[in-house]
Amino acid sequence: MVNLKEEQLFKLVEQGVKGNANAFMLLCRRMISDLKKNDEVLASKLAQLIMDTNVIRGASNSPKPVPVDGDSRRSLLQEASISGLTEEPIWNEDIAKKLNAIVKERENVEPLLKAGLEPVKTVLLSGPPGVGKTMSAHWLASKLNLPLLTLDLSTVMSSLLGKTGNNIKSVMDYAKESPCILLLDEFDAVAKRRDDDRDVGELKRLVTVLLQTIDEWPTTSLLVAATNHPDILDPAVWRRFEHVLNFGNPSAPLIEKYLKSQGVSLPLSERLSLLLEGVSFAIISRLINFSKKNEVLSNASFEGSLIESAITECGHNKDGKYNELLILQFYLEGNSNRKIAESVGLSHPTVSKILKEWGVK
Structure with a gap:
């Protein structure tokens, strides 16, 4: 006999009715973890069920249009389908080991979910220009057979920071709609230290919103941020990323x-x-x-x-x-x-x- 707490069941149904996919998925994973102690077969069936992207995303037959800037009407995202790379990138042993570990987790979602765990969702790539950060995102997209969405944060920054916040939110919401890899390039353009007196309060609020969005990132996709200037990132940023890969110029x-x-x-x-x-x-x-x-x-x-x-x-x-x-x-x-x-x-x-x-x- 499966026993579910009344409060647990109520919260699960509540989030499902509200259409809050992230909260619903989190509650499902907790429930599966609890069920595994008493009914491993049922836990396995539920874990398999929530892997269905239609259930996870509530996908419709009418996908949302690619987000654009409200004034210029230019697309905020570069979207690419990467079926393969012309050549295998060359990394040092540490970088290669971490990248392969990310792929292994993303390719073995089912056993992780059964155990009440999640695959890696957030990765931060740090290092000088031209050392392979963007190539790493392309490599991950190729290995995981996922579309790559790229947002250059330096291009959406505006003197009207409220507009910048709206642009970023629309991109993040779009990327959550279906499994993908979202690359936030020039991450330091937004995620600056909030103790910098030169920055206005609106930018500090923008950083807070960005961090909250990262916290809510869904399991079905991988969020990759890239920075050339790790020294100016807000300290709270580092805690949001499960893997941090530090690139350097090649030996x-x-x-x-x-x-x-x-x-x-x-x-x-x-x-x-x-x-x-x-x-x-x-x-x-x-x-x-x-x-x-x-x-x-x-x-x-x-x-x-x-x-x-x-x-x-x-x-x-x-x-x-x-x-x-x-x-x-x-x-x-x-x-x-x-x-x-x-x-x-x-x-x-x-x-x-x-x-x-x-x-x-």
């Missing part, structure tokens, strides 16, 4: 792995990774793309163009390798080894050795 071994995946030869990828250490993947990708185009349009060597681009990009920061870079530069200009040796004041065998190490001779 030399990761860069070497990436260069190899782009067709750069072993000797060159090894040496070039040392030159490019500390440079973001976004910049490295740009250099590779330029070099590939140069090979097609100018009949130039891909690897030669890549070396030259890398030297231009960051050679000035590698004073300890000045001679090596100077030798490479002379070589790329078509000078002979003997001429290069005379120019840099080194022996001919030394120049040949350095070029061999770079894989260009």
Whole structure:
């Protein structure tokens, strides 16, 4: 015999009648957890039932239109369906481990719900530009087969903060309608410290509303926030996110792995990774793309163009390798080894050795 408390049943029906899907789901999960102690079969059936998105969302046959700005009528969201990625991203071990853990939880919702638990719902990505934060959101959408909705918070900020609040609320409400990944880019544009005296009270209230919305985020979707400036985030923000992934510029071994995946030869990828250490993947990708185009349009060597681009990009920061870079530069200009040796004041065998190490001779 299943025993439900009168108060528990009343609250469940009340929230269902009001159409409050989030509160209804929370009460269902609590009830399932209690039932599991006495009737595991029924608990399992109910857990399976609430996984049905039509039940969870109360979906209708007429989906809501994509939210737009009230004045400009421009769409507030970029919506994309990502079926697969052209290449597998390269992350350090810690980032890869956390991302795979998120996917594992989202792919195993049923056993978690049966145990009265929820899969991860909120993730914060922190780090400088170009290190893979947006790529991570795309990767999650691809792995979980969910549409990716992107809101750049810096673009919806307005001098009329009440309007900004309405825009954010309409986006969040839209994203709750069906399973998705919602990416809040430039998260720090809104979620600033509320103790900053330079900010007006309306912005502080906006932060409070945003935090409350995160607290109410439904289990069926994943909320991902990305920031380049974690130092200005409100302290209360950090507690709202179940996973925080701190990205940094790639190490030399990761860069070497990436260069190899782009067709750069072993000797060159090894040496070039040392030159490019500390440079973001976004910049490295740009250099590779330029070099590939140069090979097609100018009949130039891909690897030669890549070396030259890398030297231009960051050679000035590698004073300890000045001679090596100077030798490479002379070589790329078509000078002979003997001429290069005379120019840099080194022996001919030394120049040949350095070029061999770079894989260009």
